Amino acid sequence: MRRAAPRRDGAERRERAVRASLAFHPDFRRLWIGDAASQIGATASLFVLPLLAATVLHATPFQVGLVSTSLTASFLVLGLPVGAWVDRMRHRRVLIVADAGRALALGSLPAAAAAGVLTLPQVCLVALGYGVLTVFFDVAYQSCLPGLVGRDRLVEGNAKLAATQSVALMGGPTVGGAAAQALTVPYAVAANAVCFAWSAVWIARIRTPEARPPRDPDRNLGREIGEGLRFVFGHRLLRAIAGCTGAFNLFRTASQPMLIVLLAGGLGLSAGTIGMFFAVGAAGGVAGAFLARRIAAALGQGRTIWTSAAVGGLSALLVPLVRDDWRLWVAAAGEFGMAFGAAVYDVAQVSFRQALCPTRLLGRMNATMRFLVWGTMPVGAFLGGALASLAGTRTVLWVAAAGMATAFLPVYLSPLRSLRRLPDAEPEAAVPRAA
Template sequence: MALRTHRDFRLLWAGDTVSQFGSSIGRTVLPLLAATTLAASPWEMGVLSAAGTAAFLLIGLPAGVWVDRVRRRPLMISTDLLRAGLMLSVPLAWWLGVLTLAQLVVVALLVGVCTVFFDVAYQSYLPSLIGREHLVEGNSKLQASQSVADVSGPALAGGVAQAIGAANGVLATGVGYLGSALFLWRIKGVEPPPRPHGGRSLRTDIAEGLRFVVGNRSLRAIVGCTGTSNLFAGLEMAVLILFLIRDIGLSEGVVGVLLSAGGVGGVLGAVSANRWNRRLGQTRVIWLSMLVTQPFGLLLPLVADGWRVGLAMVGVAIATCGATVYNVSQVSFRQTVCPDHLLGRMNASIRFLVWGTIPLGGLVGGVLGGWVGLRTTLWIGMIGQVLAVVWVLLSPLRTARDRATTVSDHG
C-alpha cells in the first residue's frame, strides 16, 4: 500500500506537520524573546539553549525502557498535551507581566523532557504502523514536513516578534502540540502490545539497549558522527541569534528569513532522500551526503549586512539539504537493523548519546561567545560540524554495498 493512501500514516503525518510548525516557531521565538525582551547575556543564551536538550542527558536512557514497556501512541498524545500547557504558560506570564528568564529555562527543560518521550516513542512506533519496507519513504515524508516547517517557522516567528511581540509567537507552538494530539488520537490502527519485560530491572534493560548500539560498528560510527555534529551545532546555535542581531545588526525579520534558508535545503533533502537511497544505496548515502555538503556551512560565519546575507543563506541551505538526507538515511537504517522489542531502547540510547552533546555545546558556546567573541565561536561550531563525517568515513559504512552487510556488524 502506498503511504499516501495509508489513513493512519496520513494522520500521523498531519499531526507531525502541525507539531513541527509549532516547534519551529518556538525554537526561534524563545531565544528572540530572551535576547530582545529579557536582554539575555551570551551565557544566559547558552543556558537557555542547553536547557532545551538537557533532558536527553538526564532521562534519555530510562525513557527508552519505559517506551518499550507501554503502548506508544497514548504516550505520544500525553506528551503533546503536556508540551502544549507548558508553552502556553509563556504568553500567559508575559500578559501578566511576570515573565522571567528563569521561567523560559524551566519551560525549555520540561518541554525537553516531554520531547524525549515523544521522539523515542514516535521513532519506535513508525515501523509497526507502516512496515519496515516503507521506512525510507515514511521518514522522507515526515522529514519533508519538518523541513517545510523549518522554512516558514523562523520567518513567521521573526515577523510575529516584530509585529506583536515575541511572546505571542509562543502561542503557535502550544496550538501545534494540541493539533498533533488530536490527529494522533484519531488513528484507528491497533498497536501491538508491548513485549513483557519479565521483571527485569531498569538497569538491565538500559544495558541491553546500550550493548546493541555500542556493539555494532556501523551504529557506533553513526553515533560518533551525529553526536559530534550536534555538539558543534549546539555551540553554534547558542550564539547565532545574538551574533546576527548584536554584531551584524540584522533585524528580527531578516534573522528569521536567514534561518529559514535551512528549511529550504531541508525540503530538497527530504524529497530527494528516497531517490538517492535507491540510486546509491543507503550506506553510501549516509557518508556521502555529509562529506559533500557540510563544507558549505562555512559560509555562515562570513555573513555581514548586505549581499553576504544571501551567500550565507545559500550555504545554510546546501548544508541542511545534506544533513537531512543523512538523517533520513541513518534513522531508516537504525530502524531496519534493530529488533522490534529493542526499538525504544535503541532509539533512546542513540538519542542519549547524540542529543546529549547539544546542551554541552550550548554551554561551551555561551562561555566561548563571551571569551573569544561571537564570530570566532561560530567558526569553531561550523568547522566541527564539517569534521564530524570522519566517523562514518572510517567505518564499515563507507565500503558496505547495502545495509544488509552491516546488520550483524558487531565487534
Template sequence: MTPGGSGPLRNGDFRLLLAGATAGQLGAQVTVVALPLVAVVELHASALQTGVLTAAETAAFLLVGLPAGAWVDRMRRLPVLIRADTVRAVAMAGLPLAAWSGTLTMAQLYLVALVTGVATVFFDVAHQSYLPALLPREQLVSGNGALETVRSSAQVAGPGLGGGLVQAVGAPFALVADALGYLLSALFLRRIRTPEAAPVAPAAGASLRAQVAEGLAFVFGNPVLRMIACATAVANFFNAMLLAVQTVFLVRVLGLPPGVLGLMMSASAVGGLAGALSAGALARALGRARVIWLSTVVTGPFALLWPLAGHGAAALWYALASAVVFFGAVVYNVAQVSFRQMLCPDALLGRMNATLRFMVWGTMPFGALAGGAIASAAGARSAVWVCAAGFLLVPVPLLLSPLRRLRDLPEPAAVLRPEAG
C-alpha cells in the same frame, strides 16, 4: 495497514501522523525564532544566558534519555505521544501568560525549556518507535522521507512566520502558536485507529537497569550503529553551538531585524526540504550505505561560509551555508534512521532509539554551553568559526566505519552478527 506496494500516503492513520507532525513542527519552528528573541530582546540576555537556555532545551536527553527508552518499550507508544504533546502545549502556554502579567523571567524560560525537553525526549523516542507499527518495513524509507519533508517544510515556513509574529505581537505572544501546534498534534494523534500490539512484558525480575543495558549492548555491539552515533553526536554538538549563538550573531553582529532573521533561518529548512524530497532517489542512485557518509563529506565544508557573512547582501553567505549543510543533514538522517528501524526488533525499538538519542542529543547541552562561553569570551563570530570548523569533523567516524566499503547496507542478519574477538 496498506499493502506494501501502495505507498505510505494511502494509509489514513499515517496521514494523521503526518498532520500531527505538521502542526507540532510548525509551532516548534516559530519557537526557534521567538524563544531566543524573548531572552535577547525582551529580557536582555547575554550570550552565555542564551547558551544556557539552549542547553536547557536539550538537557533532558542526558537526564532521562536512557530510561525513557525502557519505559517506552513497556508502554503502547501512541498514548505516550499524545501525553507528551499535551504537556508541551501547557508548558508553552504559560510563557505568554507570564509576559502578559509582567512576571516573565529567565528562570521561567529555563524551566519551560527543561519541561518541554523532557516531554520531547518521550515524544521523539516513541515517535520513531511507533512508525513501524503503522507501515511495513519496506515503506519505512518513504515514510521517514515524508516525515522529513513535513519537518523541513515547517522549517521553511515556521521561522518566517515566527519573525513576522514577533514583529506583529512581540516575541512572548508569538509562542501561542507553538502551544496551539502541540494541541493540534495531540488531537490528530487521538484519531489514529490502527491497533497497536501490546508491549512485550519484561522478563520476570528484569530491572529497568537491565533493560537499559540491553539497549546499550545492541547499539555498542553493532559497528555501523556505533559510528553513526559518533558522527551524529559530533554534528549535534556543533549544531547546538550554532543554535546558541546564531540569534546573537545575526541580530547584534549582522544587525538583522526579527522578520529578516526568521527568513534567514528558513534557508536551512529550504535545504532540508530539498534533502527530504531527494533522499530516496539519492539512496537508490548512490547506494543506501554510501549516501550516509557521502552526504556529510560533500556538504560539510559549506559551513565555512557561516562566519564569512557580513552586513547587507553579505548576510546571504550565512543562508547559503545553512541551505547546503542542512540538505546533507536531512539526506543523512533519512538514510540512517530508516536503517536503524529496519535493523532493530520491535521489542528493542524504544531502547535502541533512546540509546542513540542519549548519545547524539546528549552532546547538545555541552555544545550550547560551549557556544555561549566562546561568544562571551571572544565574540559571536569567533564562536561561529568554531562551529564551522567542527562540521568538518562529522564524516570522520563514518569514513572509519564499514560503511565506507559498502554501496548498500547489509541485511540485518549480517549486521547483527557479533564481531570477532
C-alpha cells in the same frame, strides 16, 4: 451483482493506491499531519525562546546559551531511561501526552508576559519541561513507525516525515519571526502551543490497533537500558553513525544560538529578516528530503550516509562569513547546504537503524542513539555561550564550522565508505536479552 462490481473496482483501486504510496495510508497520514504540526511548533520554539531571552529579557550571550542548554538537557539526563520506559508503554499515548504537555508549558509564557511577571528563570524552567516531553515524543514516534507502515516501507515513511520536518525547519523560523514581529515575542510562543495541541488531536485519531507491550515480572530498568547500550555499541556501523551525528550536533548547537545573537544584536536585523534567513537555509532540507530516495538508489545507502554528512558539514564553512550585506545570503546558502545534507543523511541512517533493530528493542535503540547524538547538544550550547563570552560570537561560529566540516569522518572511515547495500535486520534470537 452488476451494481456491486463498481464498488469492488473502486475498493481495488483504493487498495492499489495504498500500496503505491503511504500518502494514501489513512493512519500514516494522521501521524504525518500530527508530526508536521509538532515539528513546526518545535522548530519555532528553538528559534523563539532564545530570541525571547535575547530581545525581551536582554540576556547576555551566556544566558541565551543557558536557555538553549535547557531545551536539550533532557536528552543527556533522561535519554537512556526514556527508551526503556517507552518500550513499556503504548507509543501513541506517549505522543499525545507529550504534545499536550508541551502546549501547556509554552502557554505559561504569554500568560506570564500578560501579567508582567515573565523572567529568565521561568523561561529556563519551561525550556527544561518542554525538553523532557520532547525526549518522550521523539523516541516514541520513531518507535511507532515500523508497526504502523511495516519495515519494508520505512525509507518511504521516513522520507515523508523528513520532508515534513524540513518544511517545518523552513516554516517554523519564518512563522516564529513574523509572529514575533507582529505580536511581540512572548505572544508568538502561543502559536507554538497551538501547534502542539493540533498535533495531539491528529495523533489521537490514529485507528491502527496497538497492543500493550508484554509486562515482564522480572523487568529491571538498569538491565533494559544495558540491552539498548549493548545493541548500539556492539554494532560497528551504529557506533560510526552515532559518532558522526553526535559531533555534528555538538558544534551545530554551539553555533545556532550564537548566530541568532549575532544576527539580532551584532548586525541589528529584525526578527522577520532573521526568520527569513533561516527559512532560506531550511529550504535545503526540503530539497534533500524529497531527493533522498533517488540519491540512495543512485549511490547506495552506505555511500549516501557519508557523502551527505560531508556535504552538510563542509557547507557550514560559509556561515561565519555572514554580514549585513550580500554575505548574509552567502551564509544562508551555507545553511541551505547543511540542511540538504542533514535531510538526506537522516533519511538514510534512521531507516537503516529502524530496519536493523528487533521490535522489542526499538525504543531503547532509538533512545540510546538520541542520548548519544542529542546528548551532545546541551554541552554544545553551554560551551558556545561560554566561548562567546570570552572570544565573541563570530569566533564561536568559526570553531563550530570547523567541527561540523570534520564530523563526517567517523562514517567515512568505517565500512560505510564502500557499502552500497546495508546489512539486513538482525533476527530477534540473535540479540541477547537482559539477564
